[in-house]
Amino acid sequence: MIGNDVGHRKPEVPAPSGPQRALIAASFVSRVGNGLFNTAAVLYFTLVVHLPAAQVGAGLTIAGLTGLLAGIPAGNLADRYGPRTVWLTSLAAQAVTMAAFVLIQSWVTFTVVATLDRLAATASGAAGGALIARAGGERPAAFRARLRTFVNLGVVLGTVGAAFAVSAGTRPAYTALILANAASFACAALIGLTRVPDYRPLPRPEEHHRGTVLSDRPFLTFAALYGAMGLQYQTVSLLLPIWLSARTDAPRWTVAAVYAVNSGVCVLLQSRIGSRVETPRQGGRAFRLAGLLFLVSCPLMALTADVPSWTAPALAVLAVCVHSLGEVWESSAGFALGFGLAPDHAQGQYQGLFGVCFDAGQALAPVILTTAVLGLGHAGWLLLGAFFAALGAAGPPVAAWAERARSAGRGRAGATDGRPGEAAVPDPA
Structure with a gap:
């Protein structure tokens, strides 16, 4: 755990x-x-x-x-x-x-x-x-x-x-x-x-350059995984509302309920869960757990089209509760790995690339979700859940890979701090 x-x-x-x-x-x-x-x-x-x-x-x-x-x-x-x-x-x-x-x-x-x-x-x-x-x-x-x-x-x-x-x-x-x-x-x-x-x-080491992050393969890999996993945000904000409106007989207020539940779960649980995910290793496990929760939530969302109109809102709320819990674990993993894998002297460069990968995923999400998932119907939802689970499964090995690479780098540089993923706390100017 x-x-x-x-x-x-x-x-x-x-x-x-x-x-x-x-x-x-x-x-x-x-x-x-x-x-x-x-x-x-x-x-x-x-x-x-x-x-x-x-x-x-x-x-x-x-x-x-x-x-x-x-x-x-x-x-x-x-x-x-x-x-x-x-x-x-x-x-x-x-x-x-x-x-x-x-x-x-x-x-x-x-x-x-x-x-x-x-x-x-x-x-x-x-x-x-x-x-x-x-x-x-x-x-x-x-x-x-x-x-x-x-x-x-x-x-x-x-x-x-x-x-x-x-x-x-x-x-x-x-x-x-x-x-x-x-x-x-x-x-x-x-x-x-x-x-x-x-x-x-x-202070920056001599080998640092403006494109250092582009040669950091473990970080690049996780940033790409996180950008792809970011499709889950628009699964709730875009895909599910369209699905509820076009494929189900659920009352119109169901969409508003979905937004409210998603926001409420994230606000209530983020601090409690996120404070426990501190190291890159814990971040990798959290990323895997998020993928598994999305694997459960996506089929539940698809099933809203197969139940009576009075049942669809309850099923949609249940699906969003599971999905929102996954969102909390996913964002916690992003923090732990996105910050924990970045060198202290290059946090700006690394956070810049991390944001680029996430934004790129958000830009592509509407096209992917509306064409692939809506086009395939129930099968599309199943594939989307499996896609999230596969991305999550890559979290622990990528975290382990990154920690090995950083341990080797510290050994070559003769660094004294042996705790990976811990950012130094500098004195303010």
Whole structure:
């Protein structure tokens, strides 16, 4: 079991430090804004700006793919000049680009603004990941789990708030959402400027270069696995709602119930479970467990089309409970391996690549899920569950491979720290 390796560790979860509280607060504020905007974005672009849905989709695709280019360069800048500077700059850029959405009138300007926004968001993710690593403290897993809990909670609150604007359906209401999201980035930057230390860059070994992460095969392998496993997020947010609407007689409120259950399970369990997944080895096991839970949840989702309308909501909620539990284990594994396998001096570069792989998976997810799974029906769901299970099964051997490679590297470098996956806690500047 996951918890076996931590049986001798102190069970209590330490209170967050000042920098940790600041990062939690900044992330929470910005995610409330994300929840406000993301819920209503497509409606704003199509119903208010009057862009055709196809053009909106094309613009977002261009923006998403172009945004991937910022990951590693922004991470390198964070490693070289300090993560806070790059993070604050990218948050400021996001505040500006988000506010600019209220001014767009054509597809060209929409695509340009969306692309700049995605570039800034990718840079923010890379630098923010490096900051999270630097502020990790003695129990980095507990901090990361608490951080993700508040991130999930922020999105939920933002989504609830957006419902009022969507129900109003007026341009002023949508404009208020967009400007509120822009303000959330500005507030997050202000919190970071005043309460997050300006960590000094860590010394880098002579063999380090701007593309070091690209030669780290174990990390590349896990990043690719995690990006592919990321299809599970849109399984709940995209695939299941379409399935419930098109293939079942479930009441319309079932989709809302699915979202609520997914969010609730993640908020309630993330800190409890995630704080137990600290080392890369534990992360590998958590990744495997997540795959097995998805293997169970996907067929349950498929079965909603084969039961009476009064049973379908209960079955969908059960499936989402199982799936959400898998999501908690999967995200915990991503934290443990994504941070634990990265060298302390190159967290920005590594988090940049990790984010690129995840974002690439999210960009491809709609096409894969709607064509392959919906096209094949029940068989598609079974194949999707098996796909997740196969990805999860690769977690433990990849973690072991990475730890062997790092042990060999420390031996060659004469390093003194013999505990893999532990990030040093540097002094703030």
